[in-house]
Amino acid sequence: MPTNGAQTASPSARDRDQGASRRASGFGVVRQLAAFLVRAVLRTVLMLWLVASVTFLAIRALPGNPVDVWVQDMQGTGMTAAQAEKQATRLLNIDVNESLWSQYVSYLNNLLRGDLGQSVILSPGTPVSEMIGDRLGWTLFSVGFALIIGFFIGLYLGGIAAYRRGSWLDRVITNGSALMDSIPPVLLGILLTFYLSVVWDLVPVQNLRGAYSPDVQPGPNLDFVLSALAHVIAPGTVYILTSVGAWALIMRSSALSVLGDDYVKQGRARGLSERTIRVSYVQRNARLPLVTGFAISMGFVVSGSVLVEEIFVYPGVGQLLADALARRDYTVMQGVVIATTITVLIATAVADALYGWLDPRTRIEVSS
Amino acid sequence: MNDLVDRHTAGPPADGSPGDHTAVPRRRPVRGWIRRLGFGGTFGVTGLLALVLTCAYGRFGLEVPSTDLNAIAQAPSADHPIGTDFVGRDNLVLLIRGGWDMLELAFVAGTLMSAIAVAVGLLGAFAGGVVDRVLVTVTDVWLTVPRFILLLVIASLFRVGSTVALAVLIALFGWPYLARQIRSQALSLRSREYVESARLLQLRTVHIMVRYLVPAVAPFVVIATIQAMTSAIYQQVGLAFFGLVPLEDNWGVLFSVAYGQNALYLPAAAWSMLAPVAAICFLQFCLVLASRSLEEVFDPRLRGGR
Numbered sequence: 123m124p125t126n127g128a129q130t131a132s133p134s135a136r137d138r139d140q141g142a143s144r145r146a147s148g149f150g151v152v153r154q155l156a157a158f159l160v161r162a163v164l165r166t167v168l169m170l171w172l173v174a175s176v177t178f179l180a181i182r183a184l185p186g187n188p189v190d191v192w193v194q195d196m197q198g199t200g201m202t203a204a205q206a207e208k209q210a211t212r213l214l215n216i217d218v219n220e221s222l223w224s225q226y227v228s229y230l231n232n233l234l235r236g237d238l239g240q241s242v243i244l245s246p247g248t249p250v251s252e253m254i255g256d257r258l259g260w261t262l263f264s265v266g267f268a269l270i271i272g273f274f275i276g277l278y279l280g281g282i283a284a285y286r287r288g289s290w291l292d293r294v295i296t297n298g299s300a301l302m303d304s305i306p307p308v309l310l311g312i313l314l315t316f317y318l319s320v321v322w323d324l325v326p327v328q329n330l331r332g333a334y335s336p337d338v339q340p341g342p343n344l345d346f347v348l349s350a351l352a353h354v355i356a357p358g359t360v361y362i363l364t365s366v367g368a369w370a371l372i373m374r375s376s377a378l379s380v381l382g383d384d385y386v387k388q389g390r391a392r393g394l395s396e397r398t399i400r401v402s403y404v405q406r407n408a409r410l411p412l413v414t415g416f417a418i419s420m421g422f423v424v425s426g427s428v429l430v431e432e433i434f435v436y437p438g439v440g441q442l443l444a445d446a447l448a449r450r451d452y453t454v455m456q457g458v459v460i461a462t463t464i465t466v467l468i469a470t471a472v473a474d475a476l477y478g479w480l481d482p483r484t485r486i487e488v489s490s
Numbered sequence: 491m492n493d494l495v496d497r498h499t500a501g502p503p504a505d506g507s508p509g510d511h512t513a514v515p516r517r518r519p520v521r522g523w524i525r526r527l528g529f530g531g532t533f534g535v536t537g538l539l540a541l542v543l544t545c546a547y548g549r550f551g552l553e554v555p556s557t558d559l560n561a562i563a564q565a566p567s568a569d570h571p572i573g574t575d576f577v578g579r580d581n582l583v584l585l586i587r588g589g590w591d592m593l594e595l596a597f598v599a600g601t602l603m604s605a606i607a608v609a610v611g612l613l614g615a616f617a618g619g620v621v622d623r624v625l626v627t628v629t630d631v632w633l634t635v636p637r638f639i640l641l642l643v644i645a646s647l648f649r650v651g652s653t654v655a656l657a658v659l660i661a662l663f664g665w666p667y668l669a670r671q672i673r674s675q676a677l678s679l680r681s682r683e684y685v686e687s688a689r690l691l692q693l694r695t696v697h698i699m700v701r702y703l704v705p706a707v708a709p710f711v712v713i714a715t716i717q718a719m720t721s722a723i724y725q726q727v728g729l730a731f732f733g734l735v736p737l738e739d740n741w742g743v744l745f746s747v748a749y750g751q752n753a754l755y756l757p758a759a760a761w762s763m764l765a766p767v768a769a770i771c772f773l774q775f776c777l778v779l780a781s782r783s784l785e786e787v788f789d790p791r792l793r794g795g796r
Contacts, residue, residue: 312763428728
């Protein structure tokens with residue numbers, strides 16, 4: 123059973139798996155749990171290191187990198203080179219005069235301590251981790267809200283398409299899903315704003331702006347909660363519409379392959395009702411591959427949030443990145459990239475754990 | 491035209507002879523293709539051809555529309571069938587001219603993306619062992635990284651100067667999903683009976699790959715390339731929205747410039763924003779329909795009925 127998790131295992135984790143699968147009972151379960159944890163941690167570390175290194179490379183190490191450019195710009199405004207470098211060192215928490223290698227080491231070191239440096243332009247001196255922390259909640263709220271709803275709609279549509287394979291309904295669902303999957307969320311967001319609030323005048327434009335109305339007091343009161351829910355509808359709808367297609371397509375092909383499996387035929391031969399087969403046989407098994415897809419989809423939706431939050435002026439991490447891109451605040455950019463990666467990594471780890479829990483087969487033969 | 495439809499969809503001619511005139515006349519090839527592609531596929535392929543022709547005409551046959559400060563952000567009229575933009579240029583001309591760059595980007599990025607994906611996918615599936623494990627790990631890691639955000643940051647730090655450079659950048663960020671698909675396709679091919687028997691005959695691996703596997707994978711690669719094109723366009727629109735693409739007047743740039751000029755709030759000016767949006771959606775729609783119906787043509791198991 124080549125699962126996502128098993129494939130990304132490093133050699134050492136793989137050896138552990140094989141040891142575990144030979145003795146898949148008693149202590150084997152504990153060993154497998156340990157192997158799973160080791161694998162998850164290894165992958166997390168590998169990905170974080172990769173992303174951190176790419177951002178370091180782009181911001182600091184490549185010729186013409188923005189820190190050097192910034193130091194030159196500061197000299198243009200009357201600072202001496204030493205002053206400008208000192209300021210860059212302070213904001214980045216990296217000594218820009220050291221060798222690249224030791225800059226890299228101290229950069230990774232800072233990361234491990236959760237230090238992402240300070241904003242250079244957007245709000246100079248504010249720690250980037252603080253700026254992200256302020257906004258991460260909104261992004262997780264809107265994206266999480268949409269992911270869950272989109273997931274269930276997608277499951278439902280994909281299931282229908284698989285059962286009614288070849289019918290016009292199947293065609294509508296699959297082609298519609300493929301289309302929604304390829305329409306950039308930014309276009310949908312703009313069309314939604316344009317038609318709802320400009321052409322048909324159904325929703326005042328300010329209701330499609332921000333995370334809550336400016337006249338409610340943020341805090342645990344009913345007005346604020348209702349206002350936040352009302353404001354999440356617009357970006358949420360865009361996320362749902364753009365993610366539902368992928369779910370539906372994965373679910374359809376997964377359900378189709380399950381429908382062809384022997385145990386479904388056997389269930390039919392035993393005279394089980396079609397309903398029982400659908401609910402207990404097909405649905406349960408067809409959902410499994412989607413759990414792995416969850417992490418991928420999470421990455422897509424979080425990426426899409428940059429554009430959607432910019433359109434709906436939603437105060438999440440995406441909008442922070444958009445601001446940072448517009449003003450060239452690269453410590454903020456770097457921080458957002460790393461924070462987003464961590465978010466996706468946590469989702470991946472959760473999806474992996476869920477997969478093992480949902481599908482006992484992978485617990486017994488992890489090593490494939 | 492008939493010839494074009496045929497050549498575009500048929501891939502390499504089965505008999506290897508490019509000259510159709512001397513061959514035995516086939517019976518109504520176009521109608522046969524329409525039947526095989528289905529309504530959606532025919533629509534997609536025809537739409538793509540129409541787009542390519544129109545955009546080629548726009549790119550090579552039309553002048554840059556002049557700015558007209560007396561006709562700024564106008565609604566459609568007899569002079570300007572779909573209105574004018576914020577400096578009074580004709581939207582229709584801009585639209586027709588702006589398509590070529592989109593197609594060029596889609597083509598270059600799509601081809602490159604699927605080339606990387608095919609290389610990684612096939613190599614992993616057929617080399618097996620450590621090579622496969624490393625490639626799969628790299629693919630999986632790159633797949634889960636929020637690549638679009640990374641792409642935005644890199645495109646903003648190092649300005650891309652040309653459409654081709656942008657396409658290369660997009661391809662480097664876009665290949666892992668396709669690579670995974672191609673790998674699983676290749677794995678299932680490898681265990682097919684005719685491949686097994688070729689192996690039992692002790693034919694050389696290179697021979698097996700060239701003679702048996704590449705032809706079997708080829709249709710899938712065509713489809714993967716089309717899918718890569720939609721993904722490249724998807725990314726380009728996002729980059730254009732933040733002004734991170736070379737300033738060609740392509741649809742993505744037209745739309746984001748119009749949005750930046752607040753065309754959204756003036757129904758007359760909105761034409762300059764909605765026209766490129768509609769064009770992008772139409773292009774994506776045609777690509778999706780074409781790839782889906784080609785999938786069914788090449789893989790009979792996907793066809794309706796069981």
